[in-house]
Amino acid sequence: MAVHDTWTHRTVLLNEAVAALHIQPDGHYIDATFGRGGHSRLILSQLSAAGRLTAFDKDLEAVAEAQRMDDARFTIRHEGFMHLGELPPACAAGVLMDLGISSPQIDNPARGFSFRGDGPLDMRMDTTRGQSVAEWLADAETDTIAEVIREYGEERFAGQIAKAIDRRRQERGPFGTTAELAEVVAGAVKTREPGKDPATRTFQAFRIFINAELEELQQALEACLKVLQPGGRLVVISFHSLEDRIVKQFIAEHSREVYDRRAPFAAPKPMRLNALERTKPGDEEVAANPRSRSAVMRVAERTDVPVQVMTQRYPGANA
Template structure:
């Protein structure tokens, strides 16, 4: 097993407190389950188990086998595993419905859902996982290294158009064409990057100007990681599934770390918490516009405080958004 790389949980109290603001805070709450869809090293799960009423358990999902192994070895969580109050599932969070059926939960029974998006510090800091340009290692970036295609393999086969699209759309990188051309040129020479240092050097050679304080490879590494793990598609699927899985009054709490994720979460909550008003409709001007209840109530956003950012600089881009499920049941899209 790899070393236990240090991980500091972001917005820990804020996220758990947001879930506890629902009926879960009631000591007489009915037995039920909360899902931590991104277990990581168990920070949010540990806090949930400490603060939830004893009849509420946690089902924790993670697609990374190393995260699951680390939590199973954690002495503070072993009693909860032994009692059955904590259940671990090897799954991406898009597999939420299947995971809940396996655990015996029907749609509409989930008491809360927490998602802490992106890559964890242990993944970033372990050179063998290939997530960071700061540490040389194999160019992998898979959150589940037991399945799927590594970034190195993707770069071996991707055409220029695909590379431009991935790097531009997921990294918001204006030099995407130049970077893609350099990769394709390497394909022709048989010298496509297979390590993080090789990719970082290629990007540095293709990017003609640099943002102050930011490595030129930052956006490209982000883009390739998002693509290879299907992160935005995964997020859209679990958000849609939450509409049919959450019980009335249960809350959804999502922590995101870059604008693409946050935009997806913000738009999802807005779409299901704000009525679409057609001002061209005669019913609107007659005061009889449709007032059907909406499936979600938006409860706002929270950013890390100055003290948290100072103690953990990786938290500086985090955004927590929270919504509460109404009593209206709706099938997931």
């Protein structure tokens, strides 16, 4: 599939993210969300001839862009990053995840991600697999639609929107385009914060749901514990609170020793990550690229802390 030259993508936190990986020239790195390759190209520029970069992306247009890169050190996989766990254990010196959708996906009406331009109601990142939003909405129960909008869009008018969608289906049949859906949502949402379209949260919810984005993120984070070498870096850029909360909680959970209260004298499970930093785009980047304003980058390092024996933690315990 050809990549349209009009729809460009500006990589968010480009230099900060690659710097956070702490590149080792001979290392193997993973770009879990290739997009349009901004992070990948910068990583490759810092690798030696012995270095390697493996990238993942579900989007055929992203894969087509990646295939234009003539570099023996680089491999692209047409898969979501939930497949990270298929890589060999401890193979990676760093994993980078740039979550969400890219500007070309938003700006191309044919992809059906945006309410700003009318197009088919699709929203699949991988158009070769799964249901489109239009197909799902044709048969989904009203309560299920409301639950999806509430859970993935954090939308307080979820119930009203779902009922409006159901009325529209009964009166005029299935939805076909983004404009049809946006119109119904706008009629159901009575108030909205200034500057935000009434359909924003609903479109976000349907996109996250249809692509199983949060479930895939959780699987990919767990896989990182397997593929990262000790000292390897995990760098994750997220763009909304649901993603960031998962990343934050995952890093926090694995950044402490875990004790089994049922076995108070057993050795604790060692911490597996060391939380390093949280970064947001600076004013200059936000001014140049307003879509970056909600980005949050979290960084952690894979570690296996030696477990101290109980006599060291509790002097005299065995006396």
